[in-house]
Amino acid sequence: MKFTKLLATAAIALGLAGTAMAQDKTKVGFVYVGPVGDGGWTYEHNQGRLAVEEHFGDAVETVFVESVPEGPDAERVMTQMALDGASLIFTTSFGYMDPTINVAKKFPDVKFEHATGYKRADNVSTYSARFYEGRAIQGHIAGKMTESNIVGYIGSYPIPEVIRGINSAFIHARKANPDVQFKIVWAYTWFDPAKEADAAKVLIEQGADVILQHTDSTAPQAAAQSAGNVITFGQASDMSEYAPRPRVSSIIDNWAPYYIARTQAVIDGTWESTDTWDGIGPGMVGIGEITDAVPEDVKAEALALKDAIANGEYHPFTGPLNKQDGSAWLADGETADDGTLLGMNFYVEGIEGDIPQ
Amino acid sequence: MLTLEKRPQPSRLWTYLTPVVAVILTMLAGAVLFAFLGKDPVQSIRTIFWEPLFSEFAFYYRPQLLVKGAPLVLIAIGLSLGFRAGIWNIGAEGQYIIGAICGAGVGLAFYPMEAWFIFPLMVLAGALGGWAWAMIPALLKVRFGTNEILVSLMLVYVAEQLLASMSLGLLKNPEGFGFPGSRNLQQYPSAHNAELIAGSGMHWGVVSALVAVILAYILLNRHMLGFHIRLTGEAPRAARFAGVNPARLILFCLGTAGALAGLAGLFEVSGPSGQVSIDFNVGYGFTAIIVAFLGRLHPIGILLAGGLMALTYIGGEIAQSKLGLPAAAIQVFQGMLLFFLLAVDVTTNYRIRRVTREVA
């Protein structure tokens, strides 16, 4: 068993060396969970890939495979990219975590970058974006703009990433407007336009005049538009086709700077395994233009909040904050540590309803 | 005018020739498609069919063909028994999911204990889970005469919801930072369906698929039950005179198909996939139906058809990353392959003849 394993590894290493010598371009691979035309998550990663191509021109070749199911198929696609001479591979979905680690073991000379995961190795980095920083700004605008004091929130799955966004938005909406209430609906999908449209309609029918979404399609935007007096925020991509109303601002996943920097590091030979969790400051989270539908003073406050978060003066989770059950979480002036945020599985005080288990 | 005339015997020549003709036709049509998309057609076709088998990295792709093909073959073998007898189980996807949940559930219940008997128990649980899920349409058919196509299909959706519920609730990894999905069984040696020889792609699922092919072959050709299955499909009335018990046959065929699909799910979840997650199922249960028909419901044919399907998947992925073909183009290409295979298949059982139009 040991011997054959050795053989296999040797064969793979040999194959790798063969192709690595044959080419002088740096090859960068991308593994996508959805189609590049999804208009949201995968679309933005692909924009990042295109930015890499544009930045480096002929020095870099990029390859990608789209709609790769999480599991053995992902592992095979990564292996195949590595065999084909890719020296850096971005795996852009949480579910690729274990496959990435597995493949990375077989190819110690290839660098891997896994999005949104928590497992690292010498040749595996992780990266994610502090989307909750953008949620804080959305929450502020939502609190100021709502007249019914009901904000609707479309969640995908009850996981820490989404719960963090809800908490961040809620805290800042409450600060702006003590009477605001959140109505939260779980769609149990990242992407199902018809269901997202239904969810948005339901929230609007139940009185929400602001819709926040943590699902990827523009269907809620369209639902808000046809309802009339409702505002929304773009998610993942700018969704500017719905500006200036209903879409009054957006959170944009901007992976391009990171992808370019990491590719450069591989070219320079300075790549190291890191854990990156960047927010508005380094530009990984972009705030789309705040439109004229938002009053000047609210816009100014929102931009001030954005600047404060960007330059590190303000952390969106700053105490005093209590958990939903009233127990103390953060003392006055204390900020949340990343570990708690990463595994966040509770609502903050004031949100009604339970997180589905 | 052309008409079809039924052959007294299926043509031996065409039985072997049709897959070849279909693949050639698909290559031609595919070449047109790829050229239309601005890709080099010859290179595209070569990448899909040649690279996985004979390129410099074939040492990696060939084992992957086993990994991708094994669940397809294992499920399709089970389905083919029923299909031969006119029992239409199209809910293998659901049986696959339930097999995985039951098997993984048993394994996770023992975590972190290490013992030799855990994996065999999981295998048993996986098979039983799939079997039980298939027994629902079987018993309903036997007892109430309900249509098994529809019941088994409905149960796929029920199984998918159960899977989501399990990934987010009961089986969720307690150390997974709240993310959906179970513990990874690959990191739990007693529950891991590891490669038997590293780098060979051979895991217990592949072994089971091969064993299933052999047993199905023996069953259909050498065994009374196999004869009954074939007879029921070909001549239901004669079968009844021959003393075939239809209820028993339904229970056997659906049960076997369910157990094999459940096994496939268990081997997948404990091996290549590693964990129960919301998107665990990737359509093997449905693709296996196509595989069963491509293989003409014959065990050896299914083995070859499963290999062919796996080849287009793996070759398609290579074509995507090497040539930048969109995933959609590969899907269309696979669709065309199936269409052509199904279409030319008619020549096996029918002769195409030119007739002068008669006045009716």
Added chain:
Amino acid sequence: MDFGSINPILLLASLMVAATPLLLAAIGELVVERAGVLNLGVEGMMITGAICGFAIAVNTGSPIVGLVAAAAGGAALSLLFAVLTQFALANQVASGLSLTLFGLGLSALLGQGYQGIKPPPFPRVDIPLLSDIPVLGPILFRHDIVVYFGLALVAAVWWVLKNTRAGLILRAVGENHDAAHALGYKVVRIRILAIMFGGACAGLGGAYISLIRVPQWTEGMTAGIGWIALALVVFASWKPWRVMLGAYLFGGITVLQLNLQAAGVAIPVEYLAMSPYLITILVLVIMSADKSRAPAALGRSFHASQ
């Protein structure tokens, strides 16, 4: 928890909209199955209709032309299925599954370049006078024409199947194709027409999603509605009016569970989501005691020389 925040009038009104794509696809499939053909390719035809309708509507600026194109697109794709199953006598289950695979890929290819575009708006028709009736007005009379078209189509299919010669022939073909053939009916021709009708309806249902309900184009946007339509036909035990009932039940459960969630009611979403399928199975069992069964020739190939 706050049930009061659910507005039953708006709930029922949005239910009418949510049910429409299902209704259209299912009524088409019902006709196909009544003719004795099982086409599992509904999802593929729907998504093809969704992109055909979207592309044509964007290019012509007319959503109505788009809808027509969607029906044509769905019918064209279904013709592939018809050729396979009626001329080449291929297995219907396998052909239908292949059709879905093919349709999903084809639509994604056709749809490249249509992401992020807004289609021309679809006019909503407030029926004068009727739309002002309290309660009933907003529920029933303030929708787009496709909602009414869907309902009219159900009525038409019911009437044709029950009261016309064409309907009788269609059912005869579905019950016993050999007998129908012996009586001199063109089994294959009738089935092809039925399949194309089913394709057109599915295409229309798909376009309703991409042009009106969502409205936008994204790959895979029908997200399994075609499969639910298949379940619906069974649930309805092949009866047009029950298809309508079923569409409201299936569509309604989604809308209702979202409403309950928004109202703060803790519900196990997965279990609610599986309930329509369990109900369908239950209906199947109950129905087996009933006279109304599946068309006897469902899924069987027909060849005249046999």
